[in-house]
Amino acid sequence: MTRRPLAGLRVVELADQQAEWAGKLLADMGADVIKVEPPEGAATRTVGPFVDDVPDPERSLFFWHYNTSKRSVTLNLSTREGRALFLQLAAQADAVIETTMPGALDALGVGYDALATANPRLVMVSVTPWGPDGPYAAYASGDLIQMAMSGIINSCGYDDHDLPPVRPGENHAYHIASHHAVIGLMAALLGRELSGRGQRVDIAVHDCASVCSEFAATHWFYMGNLVLRQTGRHAHPLITAPSAHPARDARWANYGQTFNENAWQRFLAWAEVAGFEELFQQFGDASDRLARGSEVVDAMSAAMAALDAEQIWKLGQSLGLPWAMIRRPEEWLDDPHSEARGFFQKVNQEGYGQPLRFAGPPYTFTEHPGEIRRAPRTGEHNQQVYGELGYSAAELSSLRDTGVI
Amino acid sequence: MAALPLENVRVLDFSWAMAGPQASRLLADLGADVIRLESAARPDLARTSFGPHPHGQGVHGLDSSGYFNHFNRNKRSVTLNMQREEAQTVFRDLLSTADVVLENFSAGVLTRWGWPFSRMREVRPDIVYVSMAGPGHRGPYANQRTFGPTVQALSGLTYLSGFPGMQPAGWGFSYMDHTGGYTAAIAILFALYQRVQAGYGEHVDLSQIEAAITLTGTAILDYQVNGRASAPQGNRSRHPAAAPHGIYRCADEDGRDRWIAIACYTDEQWQTLIEAAGRPAWATDDSLAGLSGRLADEDAIDRALDAWTRPQLAQELMRRLQRMGVPAGVVQNHRDLTQEDEQLEHREMFPQIFHDLLGEYRTDGLPIRLSETPGGVRVRSPLWGEHTDVVLSQMLGYDSGKMKSLRGQEVLA
Numbered sequence: 031m032t033r034r035p036l037a038g039l040r041v042v043e044l045a046d047q048q049a050e051w052a053g054k055l056l057a058d059m060g061a062d063v064i065k066v067e068p069p070e071g072a073a074t075r076t077v078g079p080f081v082d083d084v085p086d087p088e089r090s091l092f093f094w095h096y097n098t099s100k101r102s103v104t105l106n107l108s109t110r111e112g113r114a115l116f117l118q119l120a121a122q123a124d125a126v127i128e129t130t131m132p133g134a135l136d137a138l139g140v141g142y143d144a145l146a147t148a149n150p151r152l153v154m155v156s157v158t159p160w161g162p163d164g165p166y167a168a169y170a171s172g173d174l175i176q177m178a179m180s181g182i183i184n185s186c187g188y189d190d191h192d193l194p195p196v197r198p199g200e201n202h203a204y205h206i207a208s209h210h211a212v213i214g215l216m217a218a219l220l221g222r223e224l225s226g227r228g229q230r231v232d233i234a235v236h237d238c239a240s241v242c243s244e245f246a247a248t249h250w251f252y253m254g255n256l257v258l259r260q261t262g263r264h265a266h267p268l269i270t271a272p273s274a275h276p277a278r279d280a281r282w283a284n285y286g287q288t289f290n291e292n293a294w295q296r297f298l299a300w301a302e303v304a305g306f307e308e309l310f311q312q313f314g315d316a317s318d319r320l321a322r323g324s325e326v327v328d329a330m331s332a333a334m335a336a337l338d339a340e341q342i343w344k345l346g347q348s349l350g351l352p353w354a355m356i357r358r359p360e361e362w363l364d365d366p367h368s369e370a371r372g373f374f375q376k377v378n379q380e381g382y383g384q385p386l387r388f389a390g391p392p393y394t395f396t397e398h399p400g401e402i403r404r405a406p407r408t409g410e411h412n413q414q415v416y417g418e419l420g421y422s423a424a425e426l427s428s429l430r431d432t433g434v435i
Numbered sequence: 436m437a438a439l440p441l442e443n444v445r446v447l448d449f450s451w452a453m454a455g456p457q458a459s460r461l462l463a464d465l466g467a468d469v470i471r472l473e474s475a476a477r478p479d480l481a482r483t484s485f486g487p488h489p490h491g492q493g494v495h496g497l498d499s500s501g502y503f504n505h506f507n508r509n510k511r512s513v514t515l516n517m518q519r520e521e522a523q524t525v526f527r528d529l530l531s532t533a534d535v536v537l538e539n540f541s542a543g544v545l546t547r548w549g550w551p552f553s554r555m556r557e558v559r560p561d562i563v564y565v566s567m568a569g570p571g572h573r574g575p576y577a578n579q580r581t582f583g584p585t586v587q588a589l590s591g592l593t594y595l596s597g598f599p600g601m602q603p604a605g606w607g608f609s610y611m612d613h614t615g616g617y618t619a620a621i622a623i624l625f626a627l628y629q630r631v632q633a634g635y636g637e638h639v640d641l642s643q644i645e646a647a648i649t650l651t652g653t654a655i656l657d658y659q660v661n662g663r664a665s666a667p668q669g670n671r672s673r674h675p676a677a678a679p680h681g682i683y684r685c686a687d688e689d690g691r692d693r694w695i696a697i698a699c700y701t702d703e704q705w706q707t708l709i710e711a712a713g714r715p716a717w718a719t720d721d722s723l724a725g726l727s728g729r730l731a732d733e734d735a736i737d738r739a740l741d742a743w744t745r746p747q748l749a750q751e752l753m754r755r756l757q758r759m760g761v762p763a764g765v766v767q768n769h770r771d772l773t774q775e776d777e778q779l780e781h782r783e784m785f786p787q788i789f790h791d792l793l794g795e796y797r798t799d800g801l802p803i804r805l806s807e808t809p810g811g812v813r814v815r816s817p818l819w820g821e822h823t824d825v826v827l828s829q830m831l832g833y834d835s836g837k838m839k840s841l842r843g844q845e846v847l848a
Contacts, residue, residue, distance in 0.1 A: 035629040035637075047675075059625055077675045079657045091656040092674050164781035169757045170704070174672065174680060175764035178696035179776070183682070184768045185607030186596065191692045194682040195766050196604040197670050199595030200652035209617035214803040216624035217465045221440025221808050223631055230806035237784050237802035240772055244453065244583075244608040245485075245502070250769035251785075251796045252489045252501035256691070257607070257768075262593070263584065265607035273584065274602065282603065284588050343589075352580040356603055358665050359591030359651035360658035370574040373645055386659055392645035393622035394571070396638045398629065 034060020035398050039219075042066060042119045043100065044128040047074050047173075047201060048235060049157040050096040051208035052127055052215070057099035058391050059400040064119060064415055065100045068107075069433060071408040072097075081382055087408055088381045094405040098377070098388060102406035103415045104435045111434045113140050118419050120145040125153040125215050125228075132162040142230050152228040153218040155211050161234035171235065176203035180239030185246050185257055185265035195259055206242050207235040271323050274356065275331050277339035282356040285334075285346055287326040289316045296349040297330075306333040363387060375402040409435065439466025440808050444627065446535040447472055447526075448510065451479040453583065453609060454567060454643060455539035456506040457616025462535075462623065463509035464801040465810040470529070470826060471507065471817065474516040475848050481506060482819070495792045497819040504790050504816040505798050512817035513826050514847050517548040521846045526550065527558050528831045534630075535623055536564045539615075541580055542572040552638040561636040563626040567619045571642030581644065583609025590647030591654065591665065598669045614650065615643040671733065675700065678729035679708075682766060683741045685749035693749040694766040697740065697756065705729065708761045712743050750775055773797060790815040823847050 039061040043053035057063035065072070074096060075087035087093075103119075106112040117140055120126050126145065128135065135141040142154050156162070159171030177183050177197045187195035214231035222228055241247070249255040249267055257265035262274040262282070274282045288294050294316075301310055309329040313319050319326050334342050339355035346353025362368045371394070374387035391400040412435055416426055429435045444467040448459045451473075463469040473479060478497055485502040486492065493499055513529075515522050530536070536555060538545060545551065545566075555562050566572055569581030584605070587593045593605035622639045630636055648655075653674060654665035672680040677700045685693040699705040702725060709718040717739045722728040729736060744752060749765040756763035765771060773785055785797040801811045827833045827847075841847050 033633060035625045038632055039628070055621065079653055079661060079674060081660050083661060091653045091660060095653050095656055160778050161782055164778050166778035170760055170762035172698045172700060172762045174670065174696050174698045175762045178682065178766045179764040181767050181769055181772050183696070183766050187604050187607070193598070194670060194684065195694055196596055196598070197682070198592065198606050199667055200650060202650065205650050209614065209621065210803050212621050213461055213617065213624060214805065216621070216628060217440040217803070218805055220624065220627055220631070224438050224443065225807070227807070229808065232804035232806070234782065234802065236778060237782055240779060240784060241799035241802055242610070242613045244612065246608060246769055247799055248502045248505050249487055250773070251505070251798060252487045256770060259607050262603055262605045284585055347579045350580065352582055352585055354581065354585035354588045356588045356593050357591055358594050359648055359654040360665055362648055363655065367570060367574040367576040371571060371642070382660065386656060389645070389649045389655060392618055392649055393639045393641040395626070396640055398637060
């Protein structure tokens with residue numbers, strides 16, 4: 031069997047939707063990620079969509095997506111025995127990722143100090159909405175709230191500013207925070223090779239999302255200019271030309287003029303063959319085309335009026351132009367590129383009768399690739415994991431009866 | 436004195452524009468020695484074009500861009516034209532001291548320069564090589580050219596962002612340059628961990644399009660399981676289900692439209708919200724007390740909330756709602772982030788960076804706080820070729836004759 035890149039790395043995850051993605055990224059690459067759930071199951075098991083739209087903790091596609099390749103144990107942190115189990119899990123782990131509210135684990139006696147006493151090599155990553163302290167530390171959160179407060183939503187929306195700005199679909203503030211959590215965790219593990227000791231990693235969702243804004247930051251920091259949201263393209267202090275255009279099939283293609291002279295000549299050669307030479311005779315060199323930007327793009331649109339969005343995308347690419355189209359995510363499922371790369375991995379997910387294709391890791395380790403394994407059932411690995419800690423079947427049965435696990 | 440966690444990691448960084456530099460910025464902030472390899476044969480768009488350039492584009496040659504400074508602090512710059520024959524030995528010598536090679540070119544560029552992974556490995560057997568072309572290095576689209584916005588368009592991220600029935604609004608910036616960078620940094624750290632544990636390096640073929648596809652949530656599973664085509668949700672949320680869940684207009688300020696995000700994930704939050712609104716008649720209907728009733732009446736609730744928020748000042752309203760426990764957040768712009776947001780001030784998220792040619796400006800801090808070995812912003816971005824001499828003379832031991840010869844052949848340009 032191929033050794034996975036993170037083989038031997040053990041992580042205890044006590045995380046909600048803010049950082050489940052972090053644990054998943056580690057687990058898919060071979061880390062042993064033990065997801066700690068309350069006895070009734072993690073709250074994200076109640077988030078849809080569900081198989082056949084029937085709500086059930088073992089049918090949540092949301093949980094499946096964010097929890098592949100992990101093991102699941104249950105324990106009740108409000109019991110003394112549950113806290114002892116958590117401490118034992120952390121004592122044998124390289125890292126803990128947790129998303130409890132600031133101070134909550136300390137109050138239970140299983141905060142960083144207690145865990146680090148048991149395991150000085152432990153790396154503990156705490157992901158909180160706003161940070162462990164400060165004026166907003168107790169503010170209510172949510173992905174929408176974070177995306178608004180970060181400045182991201184201020185850049186997203188339509189030319190018409192009577193329409194609300196738009197939160198990009200899915201929970202991206204949590205994706206951004208999870209990515210930083212993984213980077214912090216791995217850096218601390220590599221640092222442990224130098225120091226021999228673990229440390230705490232403090233990740234605030236608000237911090238992470240607030241430094242994910244590209245030009246909005248540089249225009250403000252360097253010029254004191256705020257950006258204006260614009261339909262389907264970069265926010266900018268000035269209004270810019272559209273970059274997405276409707277194609278014959280009423281789908282959207284991304285193209286624009288080019289100031290690369292070679293590429294422009296290739297486009298003109300195509301236009302000539304396609305019978306649209308006269309549309310472009312009026313345009314001169316790059317500076318003339320720059321000055322008449324919208325006319326150039328209108329002429330291009332006219333020349334491509336008989337093409338579908340996919341044809342435009344591939345025409346541009348055949349000419350060496352970075353054109354695209356707006357696709358739906360599921361269109362990649364049977365795309366030849368995904369198939370050639372083996373991007374989607376078939377997973378036999380319990381609770382569903384046939385293999386499902388999950389998006390694979392986006393970084394192909396060409397000799398030691400990651401592997402997507404199915405998400406666990408609630409407490410599926412209690413016996414296995416607690417057995418590894420030395421608990422007998424009788425002891426586990428008693429812990430189950432008393433509501434500890 | 437604690438070392439920075441990546442202090443013993445050296446990265447040879449061919450990357451340009453933004454996605455690669457975002458990756459190496461994170462590594463540099465955490466202590467890695469990131470050496471940018473740059474050439475006048477293809478200068479970084481972030482030096483020549485992406486702005487703003489506070490004193491004018493090109494006023495300081497290739498050192499005029501604030502954008503470049505923002506994404507390349509803590510790094511070193513060596514000029515090396517890989518298309519020159521003599522560059523081969525310089526690169527070989529650099530490689531023999533390196534841990535990581537990073538590039539975000541289209542597929543095949545390093546091979547054309549004579550450095551396929553197999554050859555890198557001959558020089559440095561445990562080298563980690565991370566490429567991050569949009570489509571990746573393998574597959575029928577491997578030669579396609581992408582940049583942030585088109586990665587977002589192709590992946591489905593753009594499609595999922597907007598109001599139903601309208602043109603997709605997409606993302607108003609290159610989210611996938613940031614996130615492609617995060618993903619590359621993760622891949623590098625995974626590969627370095629593997630090297631520590633197992634002793635070998637590897638070529639990691641990262642695809643930014645694939646990275647974007649993984650971030651489309653449950654769309655792909657829902658399509659397979661329930662046959663449901665993915666669709667944009669505007670500002671609403673079904674997973675988790677919440678209502679109200681939207682962005683509402685506040686009083687304009689300085690001629691700009693202002694907005695507040697409000698979400699009620701629980702019935703209790705809804706009760707608190709309508710308390711804050713003074714229990715208006717429209718909100719107290721029993722049918723709205725539960726989530727399903729609010730979901731059914733979302734349009735009417737959104738209209739009424741919008742009318743309620745419309746005359747109010749966004750920051751004041753947020754503070755009042757948050758004091759009561761309602762999830763609310765201003766749609767903040769960068770003035771808000773740097774002048775109104777008390778939490779970001781408390782966290783010192785936007786430190787100053789001094790650049791001797793450009794001046795002193797704020798920049799994005801490092802949002803990863805390590806308790807014992809904190810990284811962060813240390814020095815400005817490198818001037819064009821600023822470290823060519825120190826790296827080649829001191830690190831590689833080239834004598835002045837060799838340096839002169841390399842310069843004469845325009846290898847170091």
